[in-house]
Amino acid sequence: MALLARVLWNIHRKADTLWVQWVNSVYLRGGSVWEWQPKKGDSPLLRRLADIRDRLITAFGTTGAAVESMAAWSNLKGLETSKAYEYFRPKHTRQPWKATIWRAFIPPKYSFILWLGLRGRLATRDRLAFLQEDPTCSLCINTNETAEHLFFECPFSACVWLISGSG
Structure with a gap:
């Protein structure tokens, strides 16, 4: 333009x-x-x-x-x-989380995964339903696999949070 x-x-x-x-x-x-x-x-x-x-x-x-x-x-x-x-040029509102994610000391692959998660674009089974796979979580086999379930609700990820001392 x-x-x-x-x-x-x-x-x-x-x-x-x-x-x-x-x-x-x-x-x-x-x-x-x-x-x-x-x-x-x-x-x-x-x-x-x-x-x-x-x-x-x-x-x-x-x-x-x-x-x-x-x-x-x-x-x-x-x-x-x-x-x-x-x-x-389109002017977007500044995202406060950008300065936190994209740091030199954070490996790019971790920043990228976090960025995908914040944008709701992680390739979880609920988002890959078009592949016609079983949507249940492969770790606990109880609930549908979503990003929120994998990171916060799944009993297996809760154990990881407890072991790492962050939970």
């Missing part, structure tokens, strides 16, 4: 390239890229540029505000893709 925003900016400022000149003469016909509406037969690239343009206008409220924001992302050579990328 950042690269397409850069193309949109080049069309807006009528950059001195053959393709931009062609788009301006064939599609825009002297009009503005901010007012142009794609037609059914237009290329998917141009329709995608119009989608990004509409997304920017919606996000910033007006066409003028969108142009000002994109101008803030640009330098003398054109739009800085890194600034556009920072705008379009």
Whole structure:
């Protein structure tokens, strides 16, 4: 999206390239890229540029505000893709457990297993039901095997916790 925003900016400022000149003469016909509406037969690239343009206008409220924001992302050579990328990049909330899991002194395979467990992605028998195997725990053969059962409820894992001194 950042690269397409850069193309949109080049069309807006009528950059001195053959393709931009062609788009301006064939599609825009002297009009503005901010007012142009794609037609059914237009290329998917141009329709995608119009989608990004509409997304920017919606996000910033007006066409003028969108142009000002994109101008803030640009330098003398054109739009800085890194600034556009920072705008379009999905922003997720920080996970406090990440700093605890990914430490240099923790072997990566343990960090990875813990990460899978926190995301609910461990390959336990309840998640592998599509293999049509017996879903019961292979250690205690009493309950269905889930991550919670394996680590906290299974009598065999409870013995491991007691022996290790962590339980």
